[in-house]
Amino acid sequence: METNLNGIRLHYEDVGAGPALLLLHAFPLNGAMWRQQVEWLRGEYRLIVPDLRGFGGSDAPPGPATMEQQADDMAALLEQLGVARAVVVGLSMGGYIAFAFWRRHADKVAALALADTKAGADSEEGRAGREANARLAEEQGANAIAEKMIPSLVATGATQALRDELRAMIGANSPDGIAAALRGMAMRPDSTPDLASISVPTLLIVGEADALTPPAEATKINMGVAGRPSYVAVLPDVGHLSAMEAPEAFSIALAEFLGPLGDW
Numbered sequence: 001m002e003t004n005l006n007g008i009r010l011h012y013e014d015v016g017a018g019p020a021l022l023l024l025h026a027f028p029l030n031g032a033m034w035r036q037q038v039e040w041l042r043g044e045y046r047l048i049v050p051d052l053r054g055f056g057g058s059d060a061p062p063g064p065a066t067m068e069q070q071a072d073d074m075a076a077l078l079e080q081l082g083v084a085r086a087v088v089v090g091l092s093m094g095g096y097i098a099f100a101f102w103r104r105h106a107d108k109v110a111a112l113a114l115a116d117t118k119a120g121a122d123s124e125e126g127r128a129g130r131e132a133n134a135r136l137a138e139e140q141g142a143n144a145i146a147e148k149m150i151p152s153l154v155a156t157g158a159t160q161a162l163r164d165e166l167r168a169m170i171g172a173n174s175p176d177g178i179a180a181a182l183r184g185m186a187m188r189p190d191s192t193p194d195l196a197s198i199s200v201p202t203l204l205i206v207g208e209a210d211a212l213t214p215p216a217e218a219t220k221i222n223m224g225v226a227g228r229p230s231y232v233a234v235l236p237d238v239g240h241l242s243a244m245e246a247p248e249a250f251s252i253a254l255a256e257f258l259g260p261l262g263d264w
């Protein structure tokens, strides 16, 4: 489906019925990375799965795509769909956006599921690396980003089929959208001071072999989240893209977290 919001055309899926989940994908993928979670959960939940600004079938306007802008896009999407509150599920960049969403639209958050992400901002070196990757995307295209990133996105044991799927998904993205997201991520603030304000149930999921945001980052978030108990699920033999590498274990962890929440 498609809608117009905040000056762009946004592509999204809206599947199933029941309490709503908003699934925020990783960089530089698109909403299709959640395909298997959608199959697992659609019997009981409504799954709203956007291609974030700059990715998949959504527009890729120029300029940094800040986490705040992405969060505001998501708030507008929920409003258009008549969804008052959702469980916000974000993997990696999706987690950065979930933190921004919490800061700006906490009234819309029933619970958080943060996967393979971190609360901290980029280091100077990290920002410089993002700018180099933004230029790589602009000069050599999305396939160059796919080749560079895939080895660090998945565990060494990841299948060739998954690597091929990622290559196709990343390669189909707009180089401008990739560059805008990289510059937007580089600008994101440190979310650590916000953790103590998180008063909704929170689940952390992380691949044991996540090379980009290792389990220690999930533990840091878990320790910082105040108010309500939070949980950490560490998925064995899995890298950064845990939802794609271990779809069943990821979906079960999510379902076990959601069940006791009842309706929202």
Ligand code: MLT
Pocket: 025, 026, 027, 028, 091, 092, 093, 094, 185, 212, 240
């Ligand atoms: C992601 O998976 O979304 C990215 O690795 C996040 C990042 O580059 O910080």
